Amino acid sequence: MTQLESKSLRPSHSPAMEKAIPITTCRIGSWEILISRRPLSSEGLASRYDSVSGSWERTARRFQLETAYQEPLLTSQVTTVLTQAGPQARVLDCGVGNGSLSIALDSILTDPVDYHGIDISAEMLVQANSTMQHAGLRAHLRQADVLSLPYDDQSFDVVMAAHVLEHLPDPQRALKEMNRVLKPGGMVFVCVTRHSLFGAFIQLRWRTWAITEQQGIAWLHDCLLADVGYQSVHFGSCAGVASTAFWARRPK
Ligand SMILES: C[S@@+](CC[C@H](N)C(=O)[O-])C[C@H]1O[C@@H](n2cnc3c(N)ncnc32)[C@H](O)[C@@H]1O
Numbered sequence: 011m012t013q014l015e016s017k018s019l020r021p022s023h024s025p026a027m028e029k030a031i032p033i034t035t036c037r038i039g040s041w042e043i044l045i046s047r048r049p050l051s052s053e054g055l056a057s058r059y060d061s062v063s064g065s066w067e068r069t070a071r072r073f074q075l076e077t078a079y080q081e082p083l084l085t086s087q088v089t090t091v092l093t094q095a096g097p098q099a100r101v102l103d104c105g106v107g108n109g110s111l112s113i114a115l116d117s118i119l120t121d122p123v124d125y126h127g128i129d130i131s132a133e134m135l136v137q138a139n140s141t142m143q144h145a146g147l148r149a150h151l152r153q154a155d156v157l158s159l160p161y162d163d164q165s166f167d168v169v170m171a172a173h174v175l176e177h178l179p180d181p182q183r184a185l186k187e188m189n190r191v192l193k194p195g196g197m198v199f200v201c202v203t204r205h206s207l208f209g210a211f212i213q214l215r216w217r218t219w220a221i222t223e224q225q226g227i228a229w230l231h232d233c234l235l236a237d238v239g240y241q242s243v244h245f246g247s248c249a250g251v252a253s254t255a256f257w258a259r260r261p262k
Pocket of ligand 1: 052055056059070075104105106107108109110111128129130131134154155156157171172173174177178
């Protein structure tokens, strides 16, 4: 049974605060030229995703997202964390989209857990409500910004986000907020677009970051997380290895 809660959102950062996303640097003699791009604002992202929500299920199927997420989820041993947490285990999926990451996680678990999902786009939440209900997940959905999660400190065993952080002017701020709601001993799992031909296409179309393995690992260490791991994510279709999954535990 899915529960869906919706409200109008105030942007959590103003355009003046937005940092530009560095795209490339070139050096000519003593000159260094940095080409960067302003990210979409929270409202811009919400309305872009509202407008593609109807076709997102097709996109998820084309890139076989549910299958793609299974392998790194298994490697991260997120299943052990949830088994240890027992029947009260709680998972938060930030930028839930149509629920692909939660559905992938559920397919590798033996016991049911409670899924909480937030998204900035009301229309994506409508999609998530339908696909997660169809897949039989116990899901609770809310419209919210990952930069300001409407949950108490240390309230989830697993906090995850797939292809969300690269949209933000300051991905580290989102990671810190995800870490805030993570229980000691819990796991954070994120998946982000990396540098590749496909990544460049996404970057051009969606004004996102392409994140290196070193950057992702450094961000997790900055949050004082331990047992950091990462793995390439293989998509279906022509996208190939277009993303990296990162995970880490919050020390007890
Ligand atoms: C590329 S989609 C990924 C959806 C899903 N996680 C998946 O892997 O299929 C990015 C999602 O993040 C949401 N999103 C973008 N910025 C967000 C923010 N600041 N807070 C919450 N959700 C956000 C979008 O609305 C969209 O549903």
